[in-house]
Amino acid sequence: MTTPAPEAHISIRDLTMAYGSFVIQRDLCFDINRGDIFVIMGGSGCGKSTLLRHMLGLLAPAAGDILYSGQSFTLADEQAQHAMRRRWGITYQSGGMFSAMTLAENVALPLQLYTPCSRGEIADIVAYKLALVGLAGYQQYYPAEISGGMLKRAALARAIALDPEILFFDEPSAGLDPISSRLLDDLILELKESTGATVVLVTHELPSIFAIATNAVYLDAASRTMIAYGSPTELRDHSDQAVVRQFLTRGSNPGEPTEPAARSGNE
Amino acid sequence: MSDSSAGFQLVQQSDHSALLTLSGDWLQGSRAGSFAALSQQLHQATPESLVVDGAGLGQWDSTLAAFLLRCHNHCRQEGIPFTTRNLPAGTDKLLRLATAVEPHRQTAEPRGSWLAALNPLTVIARSTDLIRESLAFTGELSIALARLVVGKSNTRFEDFRHFCYQAGPEALGIISLTSVLVGMILAYLGAVQLQQFGAEVYVANLVTIGILREMGVLMTAVVMAGRTGAAYAAQLGTMQTNEEIDAITTMGISPMEFLVLPRFLALLVAMPLLTLYADLLGIVGGGIVAGGMGITPLQYISQTEQALAIHHLAVGLIKAVVFALLIAVAGCRAGINSGRSSAAVGQAATEAVVTAIVYLIVADAGINIIFQQIRF
Numbered sequence: 001m002t003t004p005a006p007e008a009h010i011s012i013r014d015l016t017m018a019y020g021s022f023v024i025q026r027d028l029c030f031d032i033n034r035g036d037i038f039v040i041m042g043g044s045g046c047g048k049s050t051l052l053r054h055m056l057g058l059l060a061p062a063a064g065d066i067l068y069s070g071q072s073f074t075l076a077d078e079q080a081q082h083a084m085r086r087r088w089g090i091t092y093q094s095g096g097m098f099s100a101m102t103l104a105e106n107v108a109l110p111l112q113l114y115t116p117c118s119r120g121e122i123a124d125i126v127a128y129k130l131a132l133v134g135l136a137g138y139q140q141y142y143p144a145e146i147s148g149g150m151l152k153r154a155a156l157a158r159a160i161a162l163d164p165e166i167l168f169f170d171e172p173s174a175g176l177d178p179i180s181s182r183l184l185d186d187l188i189l190e191l192k193e194s195t196g197a198t199v200v201l202v203t204h205e206l207p208s209i210f211a212i213a214t215n216a217v218y219l220d221a222a223s224r225t226m227i228a229y230g231s232p233t234e235l236r237d238h239s240d241q242a243v244v245r246q247f248l249t250r251g252s253n254p255g256e257p258t259e260p261a262a263r264s265g266n267e
Numbered sequence: 268m269s270d271s272s273a274g275f276q277l278v279q280q281s282d283h284s285a286l287l288t289l290s291g292d293w294l295q296g297s298r299a300g301s302f303a304a305l306s307q308q309l310h311q312a313t314p315e316s317l318v319v320d321g322a323g324l325g326q327w328d329s330t331l332a333a334f335l336l337r338c339h340n341h342c343r344q345e346g347i348p349f350t351t352r353n354l355p356a357g358t359d360k361l362l363r364l365a366t367a368v369e370p371h372r373q374t375a376e377p378r379g380s381w382l383a384a385l386n387p388l389t390v391i392a393r394s395t396d397l398i399r400e401s402l403a404f405t406g407e408l409s410i411a412l413a414r415l416v417v418g419k420s421n422t423r424f425e426d427f428r429h430f431c432y433q434a435g436p437e438a439l440g441i442i443s444l445t446s447v448l449v450g451m452i453l454a455y456l457g458a459v460q461l462q463q464f465g466a467e468v469y470v471a472n473l474v475t476i477g478i479l480r481e482m483g484v485l486m487t488a489v490v491m492a493g494r495t496g497a498a499y500a501a502q503l504g505t506m507q508t509n510e511e512i513d514a515i516t517t518m519g520i521s522p523m524e525f526l527v528l529p530r531f532l533a534l535l536v537a538m539p540l541l542t543l544y545a546d547l548l549g550i551v552g553g554g555i556v557a558g559g560m561g562i563t564p565l566q567y568i569s570q571t572e573q574a575l576a577i578h579h580l581a582v583g584l585i586k587a588v589v590f591a592l593l594i595a596v597a598g599c600r601a602g603i604n605s606g607r608s609s610a611a612v613g614q615a616a617t618e619a620v621v622t623a624i625v626y627l628i629v630a631d632a633g634i635n636i637i638f639q640q641i642r643f
């Protein structure tokens with residue numbers, strides 16, 4: 001990172017998340033800096049998707065606040081929330097592609113809504129975005145007609161349609177083969193480099209965490225709060241929490257700092 | 268090697284701990300250890316710690332592991348230390364695996380029993396909730412409609428066209444069948460009574476008024492509630508499961524405008540047209556029966572002309588519009604509020620049909636009373 005003083009783009013302040021009376025996580029407090037590739041880690045069911053849904057404003061916090069560039073999302077009125085959301089691109093864990101529309105229509109929808117582009121221009125942008133994720137020529141396919149991995153990439157194409165400032169991904173590489181998964185990592189890195197976007201992602205893929213993430217938070221299911229924050233390599237080698245070291249080394253040899261086998265040197 | 272002394276023995280030690288010695292073959296069907304008996308003994312002894320010794324064990328399978336797990340959980344519950352010694356290596360490892368993750372404690376509200384479902388208070392509370400939700404939903408729908416009128420809505424015309432096709436032409440087959448049959452049923456019912464007075468020819472009046480004011484539109488609405496209302500609930504419920512509705516919301520589009528409005532408008536257009544079609548076929552169905560009873564087609568047509576008044580037709584069409592709203596609200600509300608699983612989608616579809624039919628009948632009764640009062 002060449003930026004001298006990192007600037008907080010998203011701040012989570014004392015956030016408590018609950019479904020009814022069932023608390024998922026409490027007292028979350030951390031910053032996501034502008035230009036970060038930020039990973040939310042944790043065991044299955046610890047509340048990663050739930051945290052993401054809070055950040056997206058789909059669920060209201062039980063307590064605490066979420067700030068975007070210093071402005072509270074929770075307290076903002078509908079108009080302001082709308083304006084903030086327009087600068088985001090999102091992919092969901094189970095796709096979230098509109099099944100009644102072709103891939104081209106899916107990607108074109110945000111462009112039709114929020115840009116003054118003509119039909120022809122939109123078609124060109126759609127073709128470009130689909131090509132970017134390796135789906136050139138699939139414009140007229142319906143989501144049900146392509147494979148799960150292709151669906152993930154199509155969702156990514158829709159998420160980047162408006163060149164967003166913040167990209168949220170819920171498990172973008174789950175279910176992808178190692179090569180596609182690596183290509184997706186490269187794409188995320190490339191997008192970040194070229195547009196300066198902040199990327200927030202939920203993932204379990206250790207190779208991809210070490211390859212692209214600059215910062216991370218670990219949510220613990222047992223204590224229901226965050227127990228580690230920092231760069232993943234740093235956490236793997238020096239975290240004071242055994243669980244975190246164990247998570248980042250796939251459970252092997254929690255005591256000893258080890259060299260990762262799957263570090264893909266693409267810097 | 269069948270060891271007759273397969274079982275356990277609990278011995279109280281001098282230092283307030285208890286020693287549980289296991290012996291013999293712990294195999295399925297050997298009835299080596301019943302935890303109930305041990306738990307009784309433990310309750311009487313109230314030891315400060317429990318040590319399990321497996322030195323005397325012979326053969327063993329999951330029965331032993333299950334027994335040990337129950338001992339472990341009991342000790343955890345009572346807060347007393349649990350240690351093992353001389354256990355076969357395998358069981359020790361399995362026990363550690365089985366106890367690595369704390370059992371999930373249910374904090375969600377207990378699922379209602381079927382008795383609670385019959386409790387009149389809960390039934391009333393649930394129905395008032397449902398009505399309140401439906402009213403709120405109708406309010407949101409009106410706001411979306413207003414935005415459409417001022418041209419600020421995100422409703423897609425293509426969707427509207429698609430749903431019109433689904434709700435209109437595709438429904439013609441089933442509507443034809445039901446309305447002809449309902450016309451025939453009405454004619455039979457009337458003919459039997461009217462014959463006693465030698466007034467068979469008035470069957471035509473009865474069928475016409477009955478179909479136009481009541482049966483044509485009601486049967487159409489019931490068919491549409493089962494066909495289209497349930498389809499809406501299933502479509503929207505599946506979109507909820509797929510996170511499609513989340514995607515729409517975060518894209519800054521109101522699901523009301525984007526998903527509900529085109530469906531509602533399609534029904535609003537389709538219902539009056541289908542009702543007219545059903546009226547026509549119902550009268551034809553009545554004519555078939557009348558013909559079978561010796562009334563000539565000419566007689567039937569002229570009687571029908573006499574009875575056919577524009578206000579009867581209007582009553583049917585007004586009902587059609589109201590019913591379209593009710594079916595759309597019942598179907599879309601159930602779908603949008605659906606849970607995120609396939610079971611929940613099924614439940615949403617059921618709820619859509621049941622609430623729609625209840626709303627239809629209540630509204631029909633209400634409208635009839637009003638028209639009766641104003642003599643329309």
Ligand SMILES: Nc1ncnc2c1ncn2[C@@H]1O[C@H](COP(=O)(O)OP(=O)(O)OP(=O)(O)O)[C@@H](O)[C@H]1O
Pocket residue numbers: 019022024042043044045046047048049050051093
């Ligand atoms: N609608 C809901 N109502 C009640 N509890 C829920 C609901 N959705 C999720 N949960 C609970 O919240 C917890 C966190 O779920 P979440 O989906 O956020 O997990 P996750 O960390 O994303 O897991 P994974 O890695 O498997 O996707 C789980 O224990 C789950 O049981």
Ligand SMILES: [Mg+2]
Pocket residue numbers: 048049050093170
């Ligand atoms: Mg998840």
